[in-house]
Every structure is written in structure tokens, then in C-alpha cells.
Amino acid sequence: MTLRQLTLPGGHSIPYTLKVSVKRRTIGLRIDGNGLTVHIPRRVSQHTVDHLLQDKADWIARKLTELQDRPEAFVWQDGATMQYLGQDIRLTLRQDAKNRALEFDGTRLYVAQPNPDDIKTVQRKVAQWYAKQARTDFTRRIELLAAKLGVSTPPVFLSNAKTRWGSCNSRGEIRLHWRLIQAPPHIIQYVVAHELAHLKEMNHSAKFWAWVEKLCPDYAAARNELKAMSVALHLL
Ligand SMILES: [Zn+2]
Numbered sequence: 001m002t003l004r005q006l007t008l009p010g011g012h013s014i015p016y017t018l019k020v021s022v023k024r025r026t027i028g029l030r031i032d033g034n035g036l037t038v039h040i041p042r043r044v045s046q047h048t049v050d051h052l053l054q055d056k057a058d059w060i061a062r063k064l065t066e067l068q069d070r071p072e073a074f075v076w077q078d079g080a081t082m083q084y085l086g087q088d089i090r091l092t093l094r095q096d097a098k099n100r101a102l103e104f105d106g107t108r109l110y111v112a113q114p115n116p117d118d119i120k121t122v123q124r125k126v127a128q129w130y131a132k133q134a135r136t137d138f139t140r141r142i143e144l145l146a147a148k149l150g151v152s153t154p155p156v157f158l159s160n161a162k163t164r165w166g167s168c169n170s171r172g173e174i175r176l177h178w179r180l181i182q183a184p185p186h187i188i189q190y191v192v193a194h195e196l197a198h199l200k201e202m203n204h205s206a207k208f209w210a211w212v213e214k215l216c217p218d219y220a221a222a223r224n225e226l227k228a229m230s231v232a233l234h235l236l
Pocket of ligand 1: 203204
């Protein structure tokens with residue numbers, strides 16, 4: 001394993017790791033969190049490697065940029081910034097002999113426990129806190145919007161589904177993802193409006209979208225915003 005530099009035509013240089021493998025027959029490039037790694041068979045000259053890298057320079061530069069633009073995984077530590085109703089809040093870990101309830105002062109979420117380094121417990125407690133806030137917030141929105149739509153308030157459940165933010169089944173039960181509480185209020189409003197509109201229309205027809213619009217006039221913008229932030233909302 002050797003560390004090298006690839007100098008791009010523009011003069012910009014990229015560090016990469018060169019790995020020689022006896023089993024390989026071809027040169028392989030990999031780009032991941034560790035940057036660029038070049039796997040080569042034995043007896044390949046540096047000249048050949050240089051040539052190939054120059055050939056692929058555009059692709060390499062593009063892949064590295066894509067990787068940088070991707071949101072980073074959430075790191076559970078004291079001072080970490082989290083989202084709550086679209087606002088930045090700060091995770092604050094404190095050592096306390098007793099396990100205490102979480103405290104939230106509007107900008108900081110305090111988690112006190114005997115061992116603040118016990119991140120598994122911090123994670124569980126924070127998720128529980130979010131779920132509790134989500135239940136209160138979603139219930140209130142559902143009540144208000146159901147009244148506006150002229151339907152009786154449906155039962156609401158929290159979900160942890162991988163691929164959808166909300167759902168409405170044929171029994172008229174609504175499920176909303178607890179992670180949605182991280183999003184700004186107008187985004188939550190859109191998801192609630194969307195699921196409630198399914199009580200009128202169990203499809204995504206023009207009639208359905210007209211109901212959504214009645215509850216949430218800016219639904220199209222909110223829908224796009226939600227798509228754009230979905231990956232980030234799943235990081236926590
Ligand atoms: Zn739908």
C-alpha cells in the first residue's frame with residue numbers, strides 16, 4: 001500500500017492509495033470515504049497507472065465531488081447539531097448519577113445519564129423524545145386539518161417505515177414517520193394534508209391533489225422540498 005499523488009491537467013492534485021494485489025489481472029479504481037484507491041496487479045508500471053488515471057481524471061474528479069456533496073452520517077456526540085421542526089438544536093450530554101428525563105429548552109436537548117459515553121442509550125432516549133414530540137405535533141395537525149376537510153379525526157400511528165413518510169390504509173388509519181418531526185412545519189403540514197386527502201380519494205388522481213391543495217396550497221413546493229431533504233432526515 002503506497003500513498004501517491006495524481007496531478008490533474010488543471011494543476012490540482014489528488015492523493016490516492018496504490019494497492020498491489022497478486023490475484024488481480026486488471027487495474028481497478030475505487031472511490032469511497034477513504035478517497036481514491038487504485039488496485040493493480042503485480043508488475044504494472046507506474047507509467048501505465050499514471051496514464052490510466054489521466055484518462056479517467058474527469059470521472060475521478062466528478063466522483064470525489066459527488067462524495068463530498070453527500071450528507072455525512074450523523075455523529076452521536078456532545079454538541080452535535082440535530083433538527084427539530086426545521087430548527088437547529090444542540091445535543092448536550094451530561095454526566096449524572098441518576099438517569100434523568102430529557103430536558104429541552106428550545107435550543108438544547110439535555111441528556112443526563114451516569115455514563116454520557118453510553119451512546120446507545122443516548123440514541124434510544126433521543127429517538128423516544130422525538131417520537132413523543134412527533135405524536136403531540138402530528139395529532140394536533142391531524143385534528144385541525146381533518147376539521148377543515150370535514151372528516152372525523154382518524155386514528156394516527158407513528159411509523160418507522162424505510163421508504164415512506166406517511167400512509168393511509170383502507171381502514172382510514174394514518175401512519176406518519178416519527179423522523180418527520182425534524183422537518184419544518186410546512187413540510188409536516190403537507191404530509192398530513194396528503195394522508196388526510198386519502199380519506200376522500202384513495203388514489204393520486206387530480207381530484208385527490210385538489211383536496212391536498214385545499215389543505216395545503218403550496219403542496220407542490222413542499223413535496224419537492226421533502227424529496228430533497230429525505231436523505232438528511234434519515235441520518236439521525
Ligand atoms: Zn399518497
